[in-house]
Amino acid sequence: MDTELLKKGPVMSRETFSRFGGLWIDRMDCDAELARRTVAGTFPEEVSRLIQSFMRDGFVVIKSAVSKDLTVAIKSELEQHWRSSPPGAMIEHWTPQGEQIFVPPALQYRDGPTKLLDFHAFSETARQAIAAPKVVAFLSAIFDAKPKAFQSLTFWRGSQQAIHKDTAYVQVDGAPMKLAASWLALEDIHAGTGELEYYVGSHRAPDFLFAGEHKWLEAAPHEHDRFLASHHEDAAKYGFKRSSFLASEGDVLIWHADLAHGGSVITESNTRQSLVTHFTPEKENPPYALKGPINRMEVGGCQFISVARQ
Template sequence: MLSFLRRLKLSYATYNVFQHRKLVHNLPLYAKLGLKKQYFSPISSRDFAHLPLDAGLPPVLPLAERLANTPAFQALSAAGRASLLAFEENGFAVLPGFFSAETVDGINQELDNLIATKQISLRYRNKFMFAFRQSARIRAAGEGALRKLVAALLGHETTLFQSINFLTGSEQRTHSDSIHMSTFPLGGMAAAWVALEDITPGNGPLHYYPGSHKLPYYLNADYQNEGTDWLIGDKEYTEYEAYINQKIAEAGIPKQVFLARKGDVFIWHANLMHGGEPHLDKAQTRKSMVFHYFSQAHICYHEITQRPALLG
């Protein structure tokens, strides 16, 4: 169970009072939807329960038209284009060889340099967070063509919210990103994962459940983690993971493992269930990088901690 202090919404809100520039993005939508919130107010799915599922969203063209209007899509291989066109059906897309070996080598060198000069260090066990803020090269990989493709998939302009670099397998248990990087309406985020070397069964490949994005979005209420007006929920994250495990088993969706080649990109839908396999062969690294993007047409927040997302 989480400690009382970690659960206190007031402490998060007080920190956020000083983050106006990074939080102002939600205000136009709060106003449009009649939500009585300040930029720093706690927010969670409970605040949207009375609203229509697509409240506030502008209309979008069908996916095929959005992609056809995107120059970066025209530049892809036939396999990449076909995979993106099937994104809404599958919940993921694979872009083989999206980044050249030279680009990937440059990114790996850049990360090594950031680590050697102590500009970046591990957080949450094995994650190098937000390297794109320190590296123009890593930022360029996440911006540009990749961000444009994600925007076409979402149907809205997108903001690069976060990058995570790994030197080892994440070994993260299966989850949907929508519990971490949440939006109202649902589905306003996507992630692009980049293989920075060849991935083998032994070095902790990414796993995913095709079509699982069509399962319900499992949020705080689903595992009794809503909390109160003053406190966020008291459940440990392991309880969410156990809940998802059970839902996947009930749905009977077979797991797939992505044995990527260096430079391949895997884009996943906001609600695609995915995670990292055990990293069995410790002699190997698993160099990879993942970018998380938020739609600019959505309210962006973090469901578990009930905090608005800090952008920029």
């Protein structure tokens, strides 16, 4: 547990929907602020419409945000990455015994409950796709800053992960709500393949407080099951509709830090190849970036950082 980070804690706010603050789109007056910025011409009209949808639903879909040339190239690079990984490449894998392990990529793990970590650190092609112009334009607008990509996860099959909120696991130092994520379909997604699912509007539900005061799970790991159950209870209480994303190759879904989402149950044998990336405004950092050497890159107006692995 990062006790120093927990001691430091986030700045509390009651001007935002979450007591932990957030972006300008999370302020109680966000609708008026969007109207003001739209009238002032701060954003193109298309971006303003996307922001309005994002504030209401907790996500937006940008159709054909990434060209098929890029998605095909990424899949080719991923195949090589799995068969002959470069030094420092890692996956997160869960064994049949329920043990979480971190090992280099190998084909024996690809079909299992596995996440390929930080592919963006090894692939210029992946960075270009993550920094697709429409994605960067949207993130820059809600961040009021250049986006910083600091964690990516690549999936071969659906994760079947329980519905959850990223703010319990993905840390931004002192600012848990200054976070967004993108989900890029690397192929057409079919029902039954573990497609992404979510509760529409759930980003506005009350904060779940670990140990009665924290946003991050590490403050009280024993409360994890209660945390997961709370999303379904909130959906029933506030009327959040459960929905899913059957994407076409190249589509990107961007979700809010507190959108309740997960991977649906797999009933078909098809793959569900996808690339997930987590972002924060350029001046913010995940805790690891403050503690050790990191790699820094920039593509298309988006910063990229990753752990400097040997």
